[in-house]
């Protein structure tokens with residue numbers, strides 16, 4: 001049975017420096033749960049609290065109903081994969097993977113059977129007798145993954161496991177990790193600062209900033225329905241437009257363009273706000289925000305335009321199959337009101353958090 005991880009009012013301080021004040025979250029059984037946030041926001045600190053490498057200064061961390069605050073790491077039945085692989089350099093692939101099983105007194109033939117099984121899973125059976133120093137980063141990370149999996153852990157923890165790999169290998173490894181995790185159904189927490197990686201691999205994402213969770217949601221909701229401006233701007237490229245709000249009417253400051261937003265719940269009668277438009281949300285139209293194309297970059301499947309407008313530079317991406325605009329051309333931009341989000345100046349999303357439209 002997969003376990004639930006309950007983090008309840010957790011606090012972490014390094015000496016007098018409180019890094020996490022009061023953090024709560026629940027990771028569901030078998031879930032792939034990602035901690036995403038900028039450098040220094042406390043992702044690794046939280047992961048290490050769950051692993052048992054960090055003390056906990058307040059609150060509780062529970063595996064199902066069992067409080068594990070003071071349980072040493074080796075008694076938590078956790079498999080962990082680090083950024084720097086952390087494989088034993090003096091042991092072969094097979095010995096590295098067998099290590100945890102020997103510590104648990106697993107004997108032959110079960111020992112070899114389990115090692116072989118996991119070698120197949122991470123696709124390095126042919127490298128079983130090789131030493132890590134003769135292996136690539138990607139191969140070493142497969143050893144680390146195999147070593148974490150072979151003990152049948154209750155929880156898998158990943159700390160930026162793909163950061164040292166090149167772009168192509170990162171994509172390959174992330175689908176291996178996801179596939180293996182799904183097959184095994186092990187509750188998993190994964191730390192990354194890479195938004196695309198988080199979107200691609202997770203069941204749910206917790207976006208962290210300054211030791212606090214800003215939002216926990218499925219990837220598509222994090223992207224399409226960010227709770228506040230921080231989440232909106234951290235996830236992918238955005239254009240941020242100042243707007244005047246009158247109930248549900250939203251006027252883009254510095255233009256005569258305005259829209260009616262059915263989805264706005266403006267109980268606080270906010271007047272000033274921010275409209276967040278992703279580059280691929282804009283459409284070219286006959287009317288709307290006027291701008292001149294000053295740059296155009298062709299990326300194969302998409303084209304990115306930079307436009308000069310009265311309200312500053314805007315970035316627009318369009319599908320390559322669309323008729324291309326020329327540099328110097330005057331164009332108009334329309335905004336699909338059911339897709340973009342309007343925020344209070346303080347950062348909260350005014351749009352009704354319903355289904356992702």
Ligand SMILES: Nc1ncnc2c1ncn2[C@@H]1O[C@H](COP(=O)(O)OP(=O)(O)OP(=O)(O)O)[C@@H](O)[C@H]1O
Pocket residue numbers: 014017019037038039040041042043044045046193
């Ligand atoms: N051992 C430590 N002693 C004192 N302060 C620490 C220690 N480890 C981390 N910190 C501080 O805690 C804060 C959170 O660090 P943490 O490493 O958890 O962030 P992170 O989100 O994982 O960042 P990164 O992606 O850069 O690793 C930072 O301000 C950091 O300087």
